[in-house]
Structure formats: C-alpha cells, structure tokens
Amino acid sequence: MSKAVNSIVSQSRTIRPIAASAIYGIAAYGDKLWAIDPRNGYLLEIDPLTDNTRILNSKNTADFIGVTGLAIAENTLWFTRDDNVYFCNLINNSWQPQLFIRLYYPADGIAVWQNTIYITCQKTGEILIYSRKNGEKITHFYLPGIGINNITLRNEEIWLADDLEQTVYCLEKATGETIFSVLTPFESPTGLTFFTNTETGEETLYIAYANREIYIRDNPNADPSHELQYRDRTFIHPLHFYYNQEQKYALSNGYLVEVLYTEEIAPLDPIELPNLEWRIALPAETDRQKIREITSIGLPFTEEVNDGQRIAVFKFDKFNSEERYIFGWKAILEVWSIKYQITPLDCENEPELSSEYQQKYLVDNDNLAMDKDLIISAASDAIGRETNILRKVYSIRNYVYDKLRYGIRPHIDTPDIVLKRGVGSCGEYLGLLLALCRINGIATRTVGRYKCPPHPQQKNLPLLPDFNHVWMEFYLPNFGWLPMESNPDDIIEGGPYPTRFFMGLAWYHAEMGKGVPFTNLTSNGLLIDKEQVSIGELAINHVRFIILDELKPS
Structure with a gap:
C-alpha cells in the first residue's frame, strides 16, 4: 500500500459558540456563521475568528425550539422543525416563520439550490427534493447512512453529515450516487456548511458537533466531594479531507x-x-x-x-x-x-486467492474452532446464497453482530464457546469473524494493538488507553487488505448497524502489527x-x- 498523503500542520481553529448547548444546523452568511441551538431556540450569529456570538431572534426564540436543519438562500432563511419546513425573510428581520410544506415524517436537515429544496428524513431514509415554486415533490434519493443527516450543497454536489455513522458523504447532485465519504474526527456530527474566508478566499468545510461529556464535579456539599456528572458539549470544527480516486480511499483530519x-x-x-x-x-x-x-x-x-x-x-x-x-x-x-470507496460492483470479477494466501490466511492457526459443527453451520448461515465477496464479508459482520453483544472477559474463549454464550470482547468478536470468513474462503488477519483515547483537542498531554484492542483486515485480490472493526459498530440491538468502520478506521487506531504476534x-x-x-x-x-x-x- 502507498504511504499517507503529505501533510502540513492545520492552522484552523475550533469554534466554540458562547452559551450554546447544542448546535444542530449551520450555514455560512457573509463573513459569519449562522447556527441553530434547538434546546434554547437560539438563532446564533457566530464570528469564526473570535467565537463572538449574538442571538438574532431574541424576541421569538420559542418559534425555533426543536429546529434541526438550517439553510440560507437569496436573503431567505429556511429551517426544519418536526414535520414542517419553514422560511423567514431576512430583509425585514422579523423572524416570523412561514410554513412552506408539511411532511408525513419528521424533517431533519435542509438545503436550498435556486428553486429546489432538499430535505433529509431519517424515518424514510431519503433525501426528499421539492420545488420551491409550488411545493410539489420532484423526486427523492436514498440516504447512504442510518443516522440523522444534516445537509448542504456545493456546486454539483450534495454533502451530508450523519450523526450515527460519524461520517460525511459527498453525493452527485444529479443522481444521488455517493462519490466518496470520510469519517469525522469527533462523534455526533450534527451540521455542516462550506465557509469562504472573505479576505483570503480559502474555503473550509465546517462541521458542528453536539453531544454530552462526562466530567468530575467538585461538589463542596457532598462527601466525598467529587462526583461524576454529564454536561453539554457543542462546537464547530473544520473537516480536512483528501480523496484518492485512483486508489479508492479518502482521508480526513x-x-x-x-x-x-x-x-x-x-x-x-x-x-x-x-x-x-x-x-x-x-x-x-x-x-x-x-x-x-x-x-x-x-x-x-x-x-x-x-x-x-x-x-x-x-x-x-x-x-x-x-x-x-x-x-x-x-x-x-x-x-x-480512512474510508475505502469500494462497492460490490467493483468485486464482481475477483480472481481466485493465491495458494500462498490460502495456506496462510484460510487456516485455523489461532484456536478458531473452524472444525466445530456449530461454526461450520454458522459460516453457511451467515452468507446464505451470497456470491459477491464484499457482500459476504458484510453479511458475516452483520451475522456476528446479531449473535453477540459486547462484554469484557478475563480471557478469550474459542468462537464456538463465544457463539453459544452470546457475549464477547473485541478479541472474541474478532475470533468469530475470522473463523466465519476463512471457512467461506475469505483471507483475513488480525490487526491491532491500541487506540489513542479519542480526545484530539487535548494536545501535549499524556493520554493512557484503558485497554488494548484488536480488529481485522480482509483481503480482496484486486484491491489488497481492507480494515474492518471487530465490535464498535455493534451499537443498535438487532440493527441496522453503522458502516463507518466497515472498510474504514478512525484516526485514533494505531496499527502495530498485521497478521503477526x-x-x-x-x-x-x-x-x-x-x-x-x-x-x-x-x-x-x-x-x-x-x-x-x-x-x-x-
């Protein structure tokens, strides 16, 4: 594989809006960012250079409580709340919402391009496209992820930020087909916009994040005085990305x-x-x-x-x-x-695995119980009648997620014991994945060993991981080794499961050994x-x- 792209130190800063508890939609307007705080109903004007924050709708914040999507086009503010899409005229600064359309399901994000309105809806899994002139539906595209999506437009592209997938997608505006996707450096992205610096002309993709974080509070009225608490965490951070179309992968921050x-x-x-x-x-x-x-x-x-x-x-x-x-x-x-941009169609004519790789990566060399009837039967059930190698791996991953839930174990048991128990650590998820893939003729290997604590804003401080960690790589003869996490995407009981770490890894993975102890x-x-x-x-x-x-x- 090729080495990572050349890099320079990022000079971009994190924007922390004052008094905001959660940011769920952002839009560029002149030399400022506008953002919505749905908990307080604040429509905020934010200076990206200083964090200076102003509440624009100070007299009618109640009208903006629960708003999730935000867009600005031709002196008109558009936003989504519940099942409704509203707009406001920015010329008179009245901030009185006018109803544009009422949908059958909750609307999440909104973007506007000339006479076309784009609305994301997690409930239907679609991008709904309406005419701005008459409010009639034109068509729809399917959302590539499973979470709540916010949306923005740039030239001939649709850009989405999916909060569960921790992913930003770039789609063709004409067809809705995914061009590429990148992982965000933080969890729960809730808004996105392209902002152009009026002085330098530099364009930056800003992503909003909203979540809760744990902290230790010193409470003088309690004994002991230190107690665990949660607090809101919201900020806006630039997303840097690089798409290598020839080698079919994209890098981010x-x-x-x-x-x-x-x-x-x-x-x-x-x-x-x-x-x-x-x-x-x-x-x-x-x-x-x-x-x-x-x-x-x-x-x-x-x-x-x-x-x-x-x-x-x-x-x-x-x-x-x-x-x-x-x-x-x-x-x-x-x-x-990293996120690899390979589809099942790219894998229709995969050549046979070489004899060298068959001998190294299709054998039971790590107590995988591949000779047990339970595992042999599971390997067959996991893929059904699927013949495409990429879909096989995806089906095996989903099968393992259906059968297991995560739990720390004092030692690693063999896959047959783990499958019967229904609970496994990352190493036990990995063992079952390896066994089922190898029985189905898919070369796999173990990768690890540690993850940096995912706190990228805590610079120059020692960060100590709580556990070691392992994941896997599977081999496609036409493309090489591709990563797949062992268990972190198993976050929804019974699915659907995110695909953020299927052919993808976050920045905090440190690869210290591939297929070797x-x-x-x-x-x-x-x-x-x-x-x-x-x-x-x-x-x-x-x-x-x-x-x-x-x-x-x-």
Missing part, C-alpha cells in the same frame, strides 16, 4: 501523535531464561499511517522483518528475575481517518509458549499517547 510502548520487568516468580529475545511489533506504514521517527526506550534494539512487518528485538544474554529493566520504543506517527519470547532460539511463561507474569506494559498537532493534506 490527521494528527501527529507520539506513541510510547514499554515493558517494565517485574516477574511474579523467580525465573532464568538464557539467550532471551523479546520481540515487540513496531508501527506499520499504511495508507493512513506514516512513521516519522522511531527511537528506543531504556535499552537498544535491533530490527527484523516478519511478513512485511517491522519488529523490535531486545536481547538478554542471561535474563534473571532479580534484575530490573524498562525497555521499548517511542514513535512519532501521522495518523488519519504483537509480542513473543524466544530462549536459545526456541519460541516460549505462553503456557510455560506468560509475558504478563514477567513484565508490566506501559502505553502512552501524546497528540502533538492536527494535520491537513498539503
């Missing part, structure tokens, strides 16, 4: 991240291991991840390559449990969100089985992320 992985020797029992070699996988170079620098921590290491993956090798002539060491590596990475030990050249000596019994690992800068494509 990148970050320069320092990743540190170390082992602290602290054996539970006395032990001696002669000629010990301790291997730790190094970060990989991919379409979405670029290595700027790698240095050793504590002790020097040599490098070896295993199946294309770089491995750090730490050597101990005579490992003794009485001695203490800290050793590992520190990497400076460019990480991006993240760590292993050898003594006198022989692999040490974890039943003999567990790494967890020898050392404590320390993982730390520091976000240094936000990046955008150069």
